[in-house]
Amino acid sequence: MGVSQHDGPRVAAVICAGGSGSRAGAGAPKQYRLLDGRPILAASLELFLNHPSVSQVVTVIGADHADLYESAAAPFAGSDRLKAPVAGGDSRQASVRAGLEALAADAVDIVLVHDAARPFATPALVDRAIASAFANGGAVPGVAVVDTICEVDRGGGRGGTLDRARCRALQTPQGFDYARLRAAHGQALAAGREDFTDDGALYGWAGERVVVFEGEIENVKLTTPEQFEVFARREAVEALLTLGDVRVGTGFDVHAFGPGDHVVIGGVAVPHGFGLSGHSDADVVLHALTDAVLGALGDGDIGAHFPPSDPAWKGADSARFMADAVARVRARGGVIAHLDVTVIGEAPKVGPHREAMRARIAEICGVAVGRVGVKATTTEKLGFAGRREGLAAMASATIRLPLTEELA
Structure with a gap:
């Protein structure tokens, strides 16, 4: 049972998303990698913004992650619960402190601190965090340890065996009395302590009470490349089993050249001696792809x-049309499997901008770049395209939808 924000404590959440994710291997920081077709951070934003007891959510991000954050948070931009992100520090402790300070002007009783790399936390876990923090002042979720746990010396030698019945693997979200946690962070800073990797430990160091409540086995922290590979394989299998309605649509678009010094193709501004005239920004690529998805x-x-x-x-920016078409797919429980487009024209050349276009289309649609194809061809100087009067694009979109009874 959740605690209502009207008759219970005023609750805010701090989402830690400032890390580089270097242990996850090459690629974007782990909190911005795609899981189930959307950035991992989006799962935590959705969890707290949709929870009835949470009134404020602030995300702590890396200093150079503003664009990545804006893309991940775009679906929630209209929420009055979502505060502007704040830049983190050189350590997790410094980042949490920045998030706490961002809430200083708000009326907050309980604060929940959560790692963005834990996308599987549930509303029930948030309920328990709030209730336990309200009752005890400090509360951290933990799960029983099933393996034998031993100490290891500096040379790698096996030490004594710990009593696993008394051990717990700690998780987030961790809940605390906001004023006391903020004061504890201030004490640690004044004492020159910047080595706390867990807010429960910092809170206890400051002399406050911390209890451990029941966590969730599924609430794992995505850290290593192997974990991402496992979940990617699991997603692929689940898609094959549940999204068996495979559909293909096509799209075609044409726009004439007009005055201007660039054209917008695939969401990328490409220098050219002319512009394109027509609907919105006349992006033939995004228009064709949008029609393909709608088809x-x-x-x-x-x-x-x-x-x-x-x-x-x-x-208008044609990215809005493309994003709307993709949202319609997701509203029906589907996913984008692949997008392919061919630009038809003599100039400008697409090749130098191909990868930028693929990346932009992938970003708009929330898919991996490997699921986007961009090609170009000429008409051997035949027709309007051959006479350099304009550009055309033809596209195809493959989507997967859940099987329905009407297919039986």
Whole structure:
């Protein structure tokens, strides 16, 4: 049973997402890697922003992660519970302290501190964290240890065996009295202690009471490349088993050249002696891909959802159309399996910008870059494209939807 924010403590959450994720191997920081088609951080944002007892959420991010954060948090941009992100410090302790300070002007009784790399935490776990912190002042989730645990000396030699019945593997979210945790962080800073990797330990060091409540076995922290590989394989198998309705749609778009010094293709501004005229920013690639996705859904076309006669779309970023089509797929429980587009025209050359286009399309759609193909061809100087009067694009989209009874 959750604690209502109206008759219980005022609760805020601090999500720690400032790490580089170097142990996870090459690639983006782990909190921004895709899991189930969206950045890992998005799972934690959704958990706390949708929880009825949490009134404020602040995310602590790396100093150079602003763009990654904005993309991950885009689905929640309209929430009045989501505070602006704050830059973290050189340690987890410093980052949590920054998150606590960001809440200083708010009325907060209980604060929950959570690692963004734990995307499987549940609302029930949040309920227990709030209730235990309210009752005890400090509370951390823990799960029983099933393996034999021993100490190891500096040379790698086996030491004594610990009593596993008295051991717990600690997790997050950890809950605390906000004012006391903030004061404890201040004490640690004044004492020159920056070595705490766990807020429960810091809180206890400051003389406060900390209890351990029941955690969740599934609430694992994604850290190593092997973990990401395991979950990627699991997602692939689950998609094959549950998303068996495979659909393919096609799209085609044309825009004439007009005045300008660049064209927008695949969400990327490409220098050119002309611009493209037409609907919104006249991005033939995103328009064709949007129609391909809508076609696979059997849900009309771009003109039906965003009429060119509506002045609201004059000069609009076509990424909005693409994102809307992808959202329609997800609203029906589906995923984007692959996107492929061919640009048709003599100029500008697509090759130098191909990877930037793939990356931008992947970012808009929340898919891996490997699921996006961008190609280009000419018409051997035939037709309007051959006469350099404009550009065209043809696209295909493969999506997976859940099997429905109508297919039986």
